[in-house]
């Protein structure tokens with residue numbers, strides 16, 4: 001397959017448009033051709049490197065029209081989530097580096113203030129754009145500056161409550177602010193919500209293509225189709241549209257009309273996720289986030305034979321098995337059905353499945369309500385997105401000691417999504433909550449048993465597991481609950497050497513500890529529980545060893561290792577302890593393996609850290625057996 005760069009013959013315009021200033025030099029009649037070339041460049045590049053894909057095909061014309069109509073970067077564009085901002089990046093000096101996006105040292109996965117003056121706000125988590133834009137519009141008012149501010153938010157983003165908080169306030173203030181509602185009737189999965197059904201009716205009524213828009217439920221809302229903007233007008237916004245979000249003339253006309261309008265403006269555009277690439281238009285879920293694919297056929301490389309399952313898949317299988325036996329089990333996802341492994345469950349147990357949209361706060365308290373009525377809710381939620389529902393976890397679940405099981409996926413470094421998505425704070429922010437049991441599995445059998453433990457527990461519990469493939473161990477047919485608060489020793493030292501070292505490892509780091517322990521002839525404990533900690537095991541290891549090394553893929557500050565320190569201090573155990581975890585800075589994007597090595601949480605890094613602590617003591621020659629960091 002020939003790889004085209006923007007300077008390859010056949011690209012007549014793209015090589016000439018590197019900045020919005022270049023773009024504004026182009027005659028409007030050439031913009032549609034620019035869109036064709038940008039779309040082609042996206043398909044060819046993403047086919048090679050993978051990344052967020054379908055949403056970007058949907059914002060090509062929108063990005064062109066925005067940078068053509070507004071005086072960026074003086075005027076501010078705030079993209080919501082930012083996974084759909086690759087065309088924006090292409091038009092703002094970063095097309096040549098698009099190949100590096102989400103790679104170690106490459107372009108940021110989403111918009112980032114440190115990457116470009118055109119990135120008005122750092123994003124990655126959904127539904128923040130209107131609040132940020134409102135802040136910028138309010139600042140312009142306070143500073144008496146002439147500056148236009150635009151938020152671009154999708155229909156998925158509009159299922160996040162923060163968007164309404166922002167609109168309600170901006171409407172109250174009467175801010176000069178434009179919200180562009182990019183409605184493609186898709187989240188990652190099909191979008192959900194009454195607003196989505198309302199939009200489906202509007203689209204159908206106006207003859208827009210509605211491939212995913214069977215308008216369901218809320219029949220009494222039919223009359224609203226005649227007043228498409230009612231909700232937004234109530235919030236103080238002048239509603240405009242809907243218009244075709246791929247029609248450059250319509251977009252440019254709307255922006256000319258609205259860019260200097262006074263007060264809050266809401267422009268509803270209808271787009272197609274995956275626009276211009278038939279495989280993605282047909283299956284925007286599959287092409288939301290992609291690995292490499294054939295830019296002509298859209299085909300993905302086949303699965304490697306013998307490839308192992310992921311923790312996510314093991315969770316999904318466990319959930320289906322368990323739901324078949326336990327009619328009280330219900331499952332909730334805040335708009336992450338595919339990523340959380342819930343597709344099969346949602347098909348088999350549709351009446352016990354709740355996708356509540358990008359609404360993590362609601363998801364957590366919905367679970368609490370379900371638990372109040374005697375059901376057993378499993379809230380499947382990424383670690384990073386649980387941060388959105390933290391108060392609800394404390395206030396609505398833990399204080400009331402309700403039996404909600406949090407299946408926390410993406411626990412630890414997630415890789416290409418970078419700092420906004422790493423789930424590296426949960427052990428710190430969970431273990432301080434009374435009533436909550438917190439577990440982290442070291443392999444797939446442990447995952448199943450910890451899930452079973454949580455489901456059987458009479459109060460709230462959390463099991464956090466990584467974005468990774470499993471270990472390939474034997475799994476018990478029936479996953480039996482574990483004894484609460486008990487860890488296990490998974491490697492005994494052979495006692496060949498002093499000083500004696502013991503690793504107290506949590507979750508995925510148990511495997512890393514085992515690798516380093518082979519060189520050190522160290523003991524390794526799989527702690528299993530971050531809360532309650534196995535105090536007896538900790539004190540026994542303190543008696544038998546000269547150095548305890550705690551190891552976790554979580555912020556070191558306040559993490560599981562801090563809990564071990566607290567136990568030792570409480571029992572007056574003056575012992576040398578080395579706490580290994582994430583450093584006190586945000587970790588950028590790259591592969592998980594690259595990032596673990598970068599911060600010294602791979603086996604070689606762990607070994608170096610222990611050696612440093614024990615410096616001066618003899619070590620046998622094998623200590624260099626692990627590859628040194630380049």
Ligand SMILES: Cc1ncc(C[n+]2csc(CCOP(=O)(O)OP(=O)(O)O)c2C)c(N)n1
Pocket residue numbers: 055058081083084124125126153154155156157158184186187188273334335336358360385388
């Ligand atoms: C708080 C939060 N929850 C979940 C996600 C995961 N997520 C990323 S994009 C997306 C769907 C966004 O849908 P929409 O805003 O309509 O954008 P589209 O992909 O359709 O262009 C979701 C759920 C997120 N980024 N932030």
Ligand SMILES: CC(=O)[C@@H](O)[C@H](O)COP(=O)(O)O
Pocket residue numbers: 081083124188289339410414417467
């Ligand atoms: C943009 C966004 O937040 C999601 O698309 C996220 O990137 C999904 O992450 P996973 O790829 O780990 O499911």
Ligand SMILES: [Mg+2]
Pocket residue numbers: 154155156182183184185186187273
């Ligand atoms: Mg959408």
